[in-house]
Amino acid sequence: MDNGTSQYYLTASMDSGKSFCSLLKAIQFQENAVFCAMPEGLKLTVEEGKCVQASAYIPADNFTEYHVRDDVDVMFKISIAVLTECLNIFGASEESSLKMYYRSEGSPLLLVLQPQSIHNVMTDCEISTQTADSVLELKDEDASEVAKLVLKATAFGGLLADLERSCDIIELNLSPEHPNVSITTYGMQDRSCIDVPKSSDMVESFSCEKPITLKYQLPHIRLIMKALAISSKVVLRCSSNGLLLLQLKLEKEDQRQMFSEFYIVPLLDD
Amino acid sequence: MKFRAVMVDTAPMREFSNIVTTISKLSKECVLRLSDDKLYFIVSEDNSGPTPPVLWCEIPQDVFFSEYQMIGIDDEHKDIYLGVVSANLARSLATLKSAKCLKIKLTKKQCPCLTLEIEMPSSTSTQTRQVTHDIPVVVVPRKLWSEFQEPRVPQPDISIELPALKQLRTTIDRMKTMSSEVIIRASAEGRLTLQIKTNMAKVSTRFKDLRVEAFEGPIDHSDSETESQANEDMSRVCYCRVDAKKFSTFLSSEQISHNKTICSMVNKKLVILCLQTEENVMLQFFIPGIVY
Known part of the structure; x- marks a missing residue:
């Protein structure tokens, strides 16, 4: 810390920005994200019409160097599309090292990228930042968790891909009795149903005390497809108020982990 | 006939x-x-x-x-x-x-x-x-x-060998999603910079240690809005603003197996990409500079 960056709000570097970039792409369904740097890691959050909130979380141990000032809130709004394009400037086939700097409130976010295999080139980016909008606080401390499932991500992704595209509504029935998990979709003329007993290979753990039925917008659930494709495991948590939380774990080659999280608001019966 | x-x-x-x-x-x-x-x-x-x-x-x-x-x-x-x-x-x-x-x-x-x-x-x-x-x-x-007729072009201010076209194209393709124009800057010291500037971001990819074939400087920047870079002698830097999509299309010529590609520039006015192949074929692309 001799180059005058010690007063920066955030300085961070990592050997390869590739996983970071694919994680961001997985939540890139909105133009802008709220970028938040905390001492324990980086979090980027996007929201879709107050119904879905998705975040990418990169724990600090993924960085070779990570400093964030703890006396200020390091939080701003940034175009996630521009950020992913910048991270990918040397192409998906190239591993490039990444350095990130954020000097103070209102400064642009600076990125320096250098490919590992080519030595005579580097890219620097200044991405403008804006004051962050407030992020929805969807978690309700009073609501208790009523069900928790741990599933294999690829298999669950396959299951979602099998659902009829034209359907709007997905119904999730969880019960301690067989078939444990039953997923029903309602379309214009049809109803289709997939049962997943807890003995299925897809299910790694299942806990549910009493039967529960929840409805969600299928397009909302589909937003997690990209994240599923790069993750190994997904944890589904339903709380008593119907809020669905999906936590996905991305395991990197270096044994480190990154996460994405989706909160999905239920459809209420009218 | x-x-x-x-x-x-x-x-x-x-x-x-x-x-x-x-x-x-x-x-x-x-x-x-x-x-x-x-x-x-x-x-x-x-x-x-x-x-x-x-x-x-x-x-x-x-x-x-x-x-x-x-x-x-x-x-x-x-x-x-x-x-x-x-x-x-x-x-x-x-x-x-x-x-x-x-x-x-x-x-x-x-x-x-x-x-x-x-x-x-x-x-x-x-x-x-x-x-x-x-x-x-x-x-x-x-x-x-x-x-x-054979094109008659003004004497280029600089001619510099380009890095691998495939690499260049990947970078330009990322840039063109963010901006329709890209600024190409070449220096007599063998540096080449591709840059975009928008409200959202400023992105510069810099290549160095490229072979300079010819330099006819000094370049006169007195009439332009070029921002001077620290520790760089601007009279040895040439630049041109071009259409990003056009530039990317020209770079699709990377699929022709080639020996080398030379980028020649007439400051602000013209970029000429000249591709030479093993079989002695010469392709020249002319990209006019965008001047406001």
Whole structure:
């Protein structure tokens, strides 16, 4: 810390920005994200019409160097599309090292990228930042968790891909009795149903005390497809108020982990 | 007027096909000029007037063809100029990558045609198949020849060897999603910078240690808004703002196997990319600078 960056709000570097970039792409369904740097890691959050909130979380141990000032809130709004394009400037086939700097409130976010295999080139980016909008606080401390499932991500992704595209509504029935998990979709003329007993290979753990039925917008659930494709495991948590939380774990080659999280608001019966 | 030529070697056939494919991505139509020693592909913009063409490509006939015969209009006008729909030619030549032999003839059917006879090996027997394509062409009348003259361009301020085109194209393709214009900056010290500036972001990719072939500086920046870079002598830096999409299309020529690509620039006005191949083909792309 001799180059005058010690007063920066955030300085961070990592050997390869590739996983970071694919994680961001997985939540890139909105133009802008709220970028938040905390001492324990980086979090980027996007929201879709107050119904879905998705975040990418990169724990600090993924960085070779990570400093964030703890006396200020390091939080701003940034175009996630521009950020992913910048991270990918040397192409998906190239591993490039990444350095990130954020000097103070209102400064642009600076990125320096250098490919590992080519030595005579580097890219620097200044991405403008804006004051962050407030992020929805969807978690309700009073609501208790009523069900928790741990599933294999690829298999669950396959299951979602099998659902009829034209359907709007997905119904999730969880019960301690067989078939444990039953997923029903309602379309214009049809109803289709997939049962997943807890003995299925897809299910790694299942806990549910009493039967529960929840409805969600299928397009909302589909937003997690990209994240599923790069993750190994997904944890589904339903709380008593119907809020669905999906936590996905991305395991990197270096044994480190990154996460994405989706909160999905239920459809209420009218 | 007569034209007949035969190609039998695989490397030139593949290259010929790649060249025509690249051209078809640039423009719907092109002009094929046939002369005694060279073939030329020329793409010019409509109503281009005195500006240089978009593409000027020279192919030495003796490297590509084992037989080459042509007779022009008369002794004074020894060349033949043909207008071709480049996609038609590219589609017909696509099979050339696995062909044994190609014969090209200028024929007169219902309209003038370039007739391609391609001999294809069969996968099941030793016999070959012969596939014939007739591609309608327009014979360009003599009075229009002057529109397809060799481009006369001002002396470039700098000529610098480009890094691997594939790498360059990947970067430009990322940049073009963010901005429609990209600024190319080249310095006499062998540095090349690609930069975009928008409300959202400023992104600069810098290459260094590139070979500078020629530098005709110093460059006069007195009339421009160029921001001076710290510790860089601006009189040794040349820049040009170009259309990002156009630049990316030109870089699709990376699929033609090439020896080297030289980027020449006339400060602010023009970028010329010159690609040279193993077979002595020269492709020149002309990208006009955007000046506000």
